[in-house]
Amino acid sequence: MRMRNNHNHSNKTNGVSSPISSGGCRTAEPGSNEWEMRPGGMLVQTRTTASDRNPVLVPTIRVRVKFRSIYHELNISSIASFGDLKKMLTGPTGLHHQDQKLFYKDKERDSKAFLDIVGVKDKSKLVLMEDPISQxxxxxxxxxxxxxxxxxxxxxxxxxxxxxxxxxxxxxxxxxxxxxxxxxxxxxxxxxxxxxxxxxxxxxxxxxxxxxxxxxxxxxxxx
The missing domain is CATH 1.20.58.120 (BAG domain)
Structure with a gap:
């Protein structure tokens, strides 16, 4: 009886069941964080690294936009809108973003539409035209x-x-x-x-x- 009580006590710390097996190896129960033994016998949960807490970064894609006879290559977030892309094109083209018409796969795209939703990917090609009515x-x-x-x-x-x-x-x-x-x-x-x-x-x-x-x-x- 005394030996069994000692054995049970060795697997408990302040009323918390220890995940350390009888062989002395650190284990983790399914759905729980891992545990580790600190010097002096204190049992604590293993800390997660900062990278484990960081969300997945949104990828940046590179698109080619043809305006007249010139191609412009721009890096933009894959989840950006066509309106965002128009604003980026204002500098290299000299065309106000409200005077632009963007086409992808031969179809004009609304400024509020998102690149990834309509299928724009890395190295996709688009066509930019002036909008005379808007001008x-x-x-x-x-x-x-x-x-x-x-x-x-x-x-x-x-x-x-x-x-x-x-x-x-x-x-x-x-x-x-x-x-x-x-x-x-x-x-x-x-x-x-x-x-x-x-x-x-x-x-x-x-x-x-x-x-x-x-x-x-x-x-x-x-x-």
Whole structure:
């Protein structure tokens, strides 16, 4: 009985069954981490290395893209989208990514589609073409924004001038409220200046937010 108790005690440490076999070799139970005996008889689980905890890296592929008569080779993540590839092609081709049409296996691919999903692999070949419709739309948008910016700047300058003239109007009102008199020519001159600013506003061709801003300025003058 004493010998059996000693044997059982040697295979337990703080109530935890030891995975060390009777032959003294380290073993591991299925589904559990390996154990190791430290100096002094302490039993601990074997630590995993940092590499064991690292996720699998996404591979990088090299694709060939033909644009006009030139081939461009690029390294890109295999799980990237065609939109990502278009942005990478902006530099070497000088073509804005919104003006590009990418073809793989004779079929245009959407920018939101992923390379690996449609079968693009290492050394795959693609074709890049310009999108004239997109170019025209973007050019119109740029011109529209430039026109609106210019109109907004002009309205801002008119607004500053109106504020200055409003100060003169307040001065006239103060004089009249105190029983004073204002020279008629000064009043007529101020009205003329205000009308000139109103004509400038009418000359500004604008729409959207700028049109609303212009309407507000005209309303302030009437008041």
């Amino acid at each position: 025209e739309k973007r050019a119109l948008e740029i011109r529209k924004n430039a026109k609106m910016e210019k109109a907004a700047k002009s309205i801002s300058q008119i607004s500053l001038e109106v504020d200055r003239l409003a100060g003169r109007v307040s001065a006239f009102e103060s004089i009249i409220s105190k029983g004073g008199k204002v020279v008629e020519s000064d009043v007529l001159g101020l009205i003329e200046l205000l009308m000139n600013q109103l004509l400038k506003l009418d000359g500004i061709i604008a729409d959207g937010d700028v049109k609303l801003q212009r309407k507000m300025q005209k309303s302030s003058k009437v008041c």
